[in-house]
Amino acid sequence: xxxxxxxxxxxxxxxxxxxxxxxxxxxxxxxxxxxxxxxxxxxxxxxxxxxxxxxxxxxxxxxxxxxxxxxxxxxxxxxxxxxxxxxxxxxxxxxxxxxxxxxxxxxxxxxxxxxxxxxxxxxxxxxxxxxxxxxxxxxxxxxxxxxxxxxxxxxxxxxxxxxxxxxxxxxxxxxxxxxxxxxxxxxxxxxxxxxxxxxxxxxxxxxxxxxxxxxxxxxxxxxxxxxxxxxxxxxxxxxxx
Amino acid sequence: xxxxxxxxxxxxxxxxxxxxxxxxxxxxxxxxxxxxxxxxxxxxxxxxxxxxxxxxxxxxxxxxxxxxxxxxxxxxxxxxxxxxxxxxxxxxxxxxxxxxxxxxxxxxxxxxxxxxxxxxxxxxxxxxxxxxxxxxxxxxxxxxxxxxxxxxxxxxxxxxxxxxxxxxxxxxxxxxxxxxxxxxxxxxxxxxxxxxxxxxxxxxxxxxxxxxxxxxxxxxxxxxxxxxxxxxxxxxxxxx
Numbered sequence: 001x002x003x004x005x006x007x008x009x010x011x012x013x014x015x016x017x018x019x020x021x022x023x024x025x026x027x028x029x030x031x032x033x034x035x036x037x038x039x040x041x042x043x044x045x046x047x048x049x050x051x052x053x054x055x056x057x058x059x060x061x062x063x064x065x066x067x068x069x070x071x072x073x074x075x076x077x078x079x080x081x082x083x084x085x086x087x088x089x090x091x092x093x094x095x096x097x098x099x100x101x102x103x104x105x106x107x108x109x110x111x112x113x114x115x116x117x118x119x120x121x122x123x124x125x126x127x128x129x130x131x132x133x134x135x136x137x138x139x140x141x142x143x144x145x146x147x148x149x150x151x152x153x154x155x156x157x158x159x160x161x162x163x164x165x166x167x168x169x170x171x172x173x174x175x176x177x178x179x180x181x182x183x184x185x186x187x188x189x190x191x192x193x194x195x196x197x198x199x200x201x202x203x204x205x206x207x208x209x210x211x212x213x214x215x216x217x218x219x220x221x222x223x224x225x226x227x228x229x230x231x232x233x234x235x236x237x238x239x240x241x
Numbered sequence: 242x243x244x245x246x247x248x249x250x251x252x253x254x255x256x257x258x259x260x261x262x263x264x265x266x267x268x269x270x271x272x273x274x275x276x277x278x279x280x281x282x283x284x285x286x287x288x289x290x291x292x293x294x295x296x297x298x299x300x301x302x303x304x305x306x307x308x309x310x311x312x313x314x315x316x317x318x319x320x321x322x323x324x325x326x327x328x329x330x331x332x333x334x335x336x337x338x339x340x341x342x343x344x345x346x347x348x349x350x351x352x353x354x355x356x357x358x359x360x361x362x363x364x365x366x367x368x369x370x371x372x373x374x375x376x377x378x379x380x381x382x383x384x385x386x387x388x389x390x391x392x393x394x395x396x397x398x399x400x401x402x403x404x405x406x407x408x409x410x411x412x413x414x415x416x417x418x419x420x421x422x423x424x425x426x427x428x429x430x431x432x433x434x435x436x437x438x439x440x441x442x443x444x445x446x447x448x449x450x451x452x453x454x455x456x457x458x459x460x461x462x463x464x465x466x467x468x469x470x471x472x473x474x475x476x477x478x479x480x481x
Contacts, residue, residue: 003329071456073410075433076449083442088244169314171413172430176437189413192316196323196417209317220312
């Protein structure tokens with residue numbers, strides 16, 4: 001155990017000294033996590049709501065599709081996204097292969113199934129009477145959606161937590177699409193891989209790992225508190241008033 | 242779309258060619274996924290059941306711990322194991338670093354939280370009357386556990402499916418501890434990473450198609466097992 005302790009002790013000064021490299025990787029990670037989760041939320045919540053609330057044919061098929069895409073290996077998603085982004089590819093004109101924007105795109109695609117599948121599941125689990133009653137009382141689509149979101153708050157926030165967690169931990173897709181370029185589109189998780197495998201710089205790897213752990217604890221912790229405070233924070237949606 | 246067509250035209254023959262490299266990583270991937278999941282189930286199921294059914298202090302803390310470890314980045318688990326395995330490390334004497342054994346160990350460690358946390362949750366979701374009745378009728382610990390597993394089998398199999406899925410898709414930890422050595426301790430997922438980084442996209446796509454096939458077969462098989470409520474009887478001898 002002496003060795004582990006030694007590595008930890010050499011890692012701490014790297015964090016506390018405000019190392020420019022670690023700061024930049026941390027900032028990139030926060031941007032990637034927030035952008036991908038945010039965009040996935042904007043795109044995925046309406047889809048999740050439609051699947052969860054809709055009463056149309058093919059609803060179950062869509063839900064199965066969302067669940068299946070949760071099981072897709074991120075490395076494979078990375079390759080597929082990269083081939084679209086390569087200069088000869090369909091979206092090659094955007095020139096975002098091996099850039100931070102490419103990483104945003106890949107991580108958003110990876111975050112999307114979490115939001116869609118888990119929010120749809122949360123909404124479907126609502127007591128059926130609740131939504132039926134709102135419908136009978138004349139709630140429109142919008143009002144119904146807002147009501148469902150408010151009532152399924154715990155499940156929807158769980159979806160956000162899962163998406164954010166995957167964005168923070170992911171390495172496969174980030175490395176493939178972004179190229180794991182130092183000080184540019186490297187995230188904390190992919191930096192750990194680079195520090196161990198490319199540079200054998202273990203104190204740096206441990207320092208980055210500790211920062212990643214702290215970031216996860218803070219972000220997920222805040223969301224969990226938000227999720228569990230049932231009465232405290234009111235998500236003020238104007239519903240059927 | 243032209244690029245896609247070009248890549249696929251190269252990729253598909255690679256699969257059917259019976260390429261020995263591809264066959265060897267398929268075999269290694271199946272070994273890793275099955276061994277990791279089975280060992281994790283053997284270790285994790287009793288722990289999950291104890292957390293889910295037990296009535297002792299600290300049970301909730303253990304459950305929270307298990308849930309939290311699900312959220313840990315696999316790269317960190319990989320880094321931790323790596324530092325244990327390096328020659329100077331506490332387990333340095335066993336020569337595990339950059340070996341196949343290290344890959345097995347890493348994936349087992351990563352599969353464990355899925356089994357523990359999801360089994361505990363599934364068992365806790367059982368109607369409380371059921372277990373209370375079994376207890377009142379004199380069921381012992383082993384009988385109680387067997388009954389709980391049988392009744393919560395959908396959730397327990399979901400735990401196994403999740404563990405298997407992570408073992409098949411994961412790259413972060415095994416790249417660190419195994420070194421992603423070409424043709425030696427690569428899994429399909431880490432081979433995709435390797436080939437994509439080497440700009441061999443056709444090969445990466447070919448391996449990806451195989452990986453998807455493997456995931457569909459393994460997880461699909463378990464999914465069918467899970468949903469066939471009455472059909473397949475998991476024959477546990479419980480309260481008879």
